[in-house]
Structure formats: C-alpha cells, structure tokens
Amino acid sequence: MKIAALDQLKIHYTDEGDPEGAPIVFANSLGTDLRLWDKLVPMLPPGLRIIRYDKRGHGLTEATPSPYSMGTLVRDAEALLDHLKVRDALFVGLSIGGMIGQGLAIKRLDLVRGLVISNSAAKIGMPDMWNARIRTTLEDGIAGMADGVLERWFAPAFRAGAELEAWRNMLIRQDPQGYAGCCAAISGTDFYTPTSGLRLPVLGIAGDRDGSTPPDLVRETIDLVPGSRFELMRGVGHLPCVEDPETYARILTTFIKETGHV
Template identity: 50%
Template sequence: MQIVHLPEVDIHWHEDGDPNGFAVVFANSLGTDLRLWDKIIDRLPHAGLRLIRFDKRGHGLSSCPPGPYTMEVLAKDTEHFLGLIGVNECAFVGLSIGGMIGQMLAHRQPDLVRGLVLSNTGAKMGDAAMWRDRISRIRSGGLESIADAVMDRWFCEPFRGTTECRGWRNMLTRTPADGYIGCCNAIVDADLTGSTSELRLPTIGIGGSNDFASPPEVVRTTTALIPGSRYVEISDAGHLPCVEQPDVFAGHLKTFLKEDLHVGSI
C-alpha cells in the first residue's frame, strides 16, 4: 500500500509498469476508487509506461478531510501528489469528476499535462438543484438511498444483471458519505468552460452511448472547446465504459498515446 502525505490529506495510490517510463495518470469518478482502472491497466503495455492511479480525497483509502471541497482543491491535491512522486509530464486520463480535475490541472500546469483524455465528463456537469437534491438524500438516507439510481446511470441493463455489478454497488455505498458529498459540492460550483476553452494540448473525448450521467453530447461539446481535439463514442456503455467495454476503451487510449502523443512504447 502506498500513501503520499499532503498537508491536508493522505493520498492512496498505486503504480504499475515501468517506473522510468512515460507517466499515464488515471483519475476516478465520483463514488469509485482506483480499482476503476483495473481492466485498462491489464490491457496496456507496461514496458515504457508508468501507470499511476490514485484515490482522490474522501474516496477509497485516501483520508477524508472535512468538506465541502472545491475543484481547485482537488486539482491542487493532484498537482502536489504528482510532484511528490516525481511526475513532471504525463498523459492525464480522467473520468467524470476525474475529467474535471484533469481540465483544471491542465489549465493550472500546462507543462505537466502533455495530453488529456476526457472520459464521460464535462466542463460543467448537471445543475445545482440536482446535486443539492442528491446531497440532501444522502444526508437523510446514506449512499444506499441513491445506489440503485446510480447503477442505472453507470451501466447498461445487461451489465446491471451481473454479479460484477454488485461489487460496484458495494464500492459506491462504502464510499465515505462526507467524501462523496464534499466532491458533489465541488461539482456544483464548477463551470470550467472558460478555462477549458483556453487549453491547447492533444485531447480525446470518450463518451458512452448510454451514459445518463454525462450524456454523449455533454462530452462532445466539452471536447470541442479544445482546438484540434477529437471525440469517440463507445457503444453499449454507460458512465463507466472502462468497466463495461475495456477492450474498446483501452484501444482508444493506446491509439491516443501512439498517434497523438507519439509515445514510442505503444
């Protein structure tokens, strides 16, 4: 188990592959931990790549400081964490709130983020009333009270009938409620449209055809804010295509690393 101690939070992280290779950093969605990327890590070449995953504050095995959080705080956590583990340049792969962290990090530290993968995310996600209603429900009934509705947004119907889906539901409900709510507050207050429009770096957007949390049009529109970017859509996938369609997701990521970032090991 690897922990990096920051002034306000302990960050749990894991790495695979070549410790001297090109860094690919993965940031998780709301209500998941770094195991979100297990299937993708298994499908990427490990030679020449340093594959880094971490749990944001309030999630997984990272500590859970009092909220509310802001997107700037989450981006600063990530920036500080990467500096302490010696990452000076990376491809950043962010899903949902992880993609919002990636957008802000790329704007704050353009020399750090060489390429950006925006999966199932947006410059702005949802409206304030929706997030506040979710926060209220969690405070009164815990994460269990929203778990079934979240599974409907995360996965297509066939996957929801599998035993694997039960594990993802357990992951969600075992997330610290304060950490989940803290990150909800960060999303409520975040509109990154202006700063993301200023980004100038290789970018690919990845949407899921059946994503009801970050619909394809939201991902497509956000990706289009960055000149020269491109968008791909994965069929038969909801909010977590890296789980439902890992072969397709990993294929898009490998193509991006090879053709857009010219990483020679792919």
Template identity: 60%
Template sequence: MNWFDAGDAQLHWREDGDPDGAPVVFSNSLGTDLRLWDFVLERLPKKGLRYIRYDTRGHGLSSSPDGPYGMGALITDTERLMDHLELKDAVFVGLSMGGMIAQGLAVKRLDLIRGVVLSNTGAKIGNADMWNERIDAVTAGGIEAVADATMERWFSKAFHETAELQMWRNMLTRQSAEGYNACMSAIAGTDMITVTSGLRLPAMGIAGSEDGSTPPDMVRELMGLIPGAGYELIRKAGHLPCVEQPDLYAQHLMRFLDSIGHGTDG
C-alpha cells in the same frame, strides 16, 4: 500501499507498469476508487509506460477531511502528488469528476500535462439544485439512498443483468458518505467552460452510448472547446466504459498515446 500527505488530505496511490516509462495518470469518478482502472490496466503494455493512479480525497483509502470541497482542492491534491513523484509531461486520464480535475490541472500546470483523455465528463455537469438534492438524500439516508439510481446512470441495461453489478454497487456504498457529499459540492460549484476553451494540447474525449450521467452530447460539446481534440463513442456502455468495454477503452487510449508519441515508440 503508497501514502502521500498532500497537506489537508492524505492520498492513497499506486504505481504499475514500467518505472522508467512515460507517465500516465488516472483519476477516478465520484463514488469509485483507483480500482476503477483495473480492467483497462490489464490490457495496456507493461513496458514503456508508467501508470499512476490514486484515490481522490473522500474516496477509497484516501482521507476524508471535513467538507465541502472546492474543485481547486481536488486539483491541488493531484498537483502535489505529481510533484512529489516528479512527474512531468504526463498524459492524464480522468473520468467524470476525474475529467474535471484533468481540465483544471492542465490549465494550472501545463508543465505536468502533455495530453488529456477526458472520459465521460463535461466542463460543467448538472446544476446546483440537482447536486444539492443528492447531497440532502445522502445526508438523510447514506449513499444507499442514491445507490440504485446511480447504478441506472452508470451502467447499460445489459450490464444490469450481470452479477458484477453488485460489486460496483458495493464499491459505491462503501465510500465515505461525508467525502462523497463533499466531492458532490465540488462538482456542483464547477464550471470550466471558459478556462477549458483556452486549452491548447492533445486531447481525446471518450463517451458511453448509454451514459445517464454525462451523455455523449455533453462529452462532444466539451471536446469542441479544445481545437483538434478527438472524440470516441463506446457503444453498449454507460458512464464507466472502462468497466463495461475495457478492450475498446484500452484500444482508444493506446491509439491516442501512440498518436502523440507517448511511450516506448515515442
């Protein structure tokens, strides 16, 4: 296991692929950890690309400092990890909360980021009242109190008939309730519409047709803020298309990487 001290948070991170390859950094969604990307990474080339992923603070094996957090803290954690690993000109793939981190990091440190994949995310997600209701529910009853509703938003109807659903429900409920709430506070306080509209870099959005958290229109509107950005809709998938449709997800990601010459053939 790899462990990095980012200051007030300690991050668990992992490296796969080609250590000399072009860097691709993955950032997880609220309620998941770096295992979110397992199925996609199995389908990506082993040569020419270096894959870095980490558990956002409050998630997985990373520490859960006292909250609430601001989005700036999540962005700074990632910035410090990338500086520690001497990553430059990376493609950053962020899903939901990770997509917000991607936007903020690209605005703050364009030297670190040459392209972004903004998956199942928005410049602003929900509103403060919605997030505060969920924070109150978790405070009173733990993550279990919101688990079933979260599964409904995360996955398509077909996926709910599979045994695999329970694995992802377990991942959610075994996160730190304090870290989960602290990250919800970060999302609740984030509106990146103005700063993201100033981005000028290669970008692709990915949406799931049955996403109950960040519907396709939200992702499409986000990509409309970035001139020249692409957009891909993955059908028969909810909020985590990298889980439900990993083949398509990997194909879209590789097309994007190839289109900007990122990797072996770049």
C-alpha cells in the same frame, strides 16, 4: 499499497509499470476508487509508468469534512504528482476525474502533456440537483440512491450480471463526507471558458448509454479544444472502462501512440 503523506491530506495511490517510462495518470469517478481501472491497466502498452490514485474522501484516501471545491481536488492531484516528481503526464480522467484533469491542465501544463476527458464535461448538472444529492447523502447515506446511480453508470446488460453487486458495494461504502464533498465540487464547477483556452492533445470518450454525462454533453466540451478528437463507445454507460475495457484500451492506446507518449 502506497500512501503519500502530503501537507493537507494522506492520499492512497499506486505506481506501477516502468518507473522510467512516460507517466500516465488515472483519476476515477464520483463514488468509485482506483479499482475502476483494474481491467484496463493490463491492456495498456508496455513501457508506461502507470499512476492511479483515490481522490479526497474516496477509497483509502483520507476524507475531510465536506464541502470541497474543485480547486481543492485539483491541488490534491497537483501535490501528488509533485510528490512523485511527475512531469509531462498523460492524464486520463473519468467523470469528476475529467474535471480534475481539465483544472490541472489549465493550472499546470508542465504536469499535463495530453488529456483524456472521459464521460465528463466542463460543466455537469445544475446546483439544485447536486444540492439534493448532498442532502440525501449526509442525512440518509448513499445506499438509498444506489439503484439510480447504477442505472446511470451501466447499460442494462451489465446490470443483469453478477458483477453489479461489487460495484454497488464500492459505491455505498464511500465516505459520505467524501461523496458529498465531491458533489459540491462538481456543482460549483464551470470550466467552459478556461477549457476553451487549452492547447494540448485532447481525447474525449463517451458511452451511448451514459445517463450521467450523455454523449452530446461530452462532445460539446471536447469541441472547445482545437484539434481534439471524440470517440463514442456503443452499448456502454458512464464507466466504459469497466463494461468494455478492450474497446476502451484500443481507443486509449491509439491516443497514447499518436501523442508520442510511448
């Protein structure tokens, strides 16, 4: 367990693999912590420095009062990578993590040499939807929304398995201020114009059963960046690295090698 005591926030992170290797950074989705990538990490090629972190208000990272802006979440990632002296990383972001990755690449190209936008987009949902979720979270907690969230996260076959309960527990144990704060950050974000100006290797990944960021929404964002590539995974929902880590690892490893990151 590692904690970066930064000026504005204490961030929980892991720093594994080859300390001298090319860095790859993982940013997880709304309602999850860095364990989202547990199945994937052992399948990555050797020689990488693998950094994962819990965003503000999630996992073991400090929660501050909501709402948050996307700029705040991007600054958190920026501060952590500066603290760890990371440059030229491959940034892999899922859902809100993909939005953070877009914002970081827009702001600090010295930190990001390649970007994976997984199950994410330049804009996700409408403010009315997010405002309703924020109210429910702060007034009643996350548990009452859990069934609907899990339906969007996972395909039916996965939801029928025993592992689902662990993911439910992860979701409902997130800090309500952190969850609501990140909902507000997503609600206020529209990266269509700045993302269209990115000029770096970009890979998009979508799941054909994703109820949160459907494939067409993901593809629309990926197509903004010239030379980008899009991969559709079959039979999985919003968290494909959980449901089918083997396919996810194969897609990601191909991109890692194509970009010369190992």
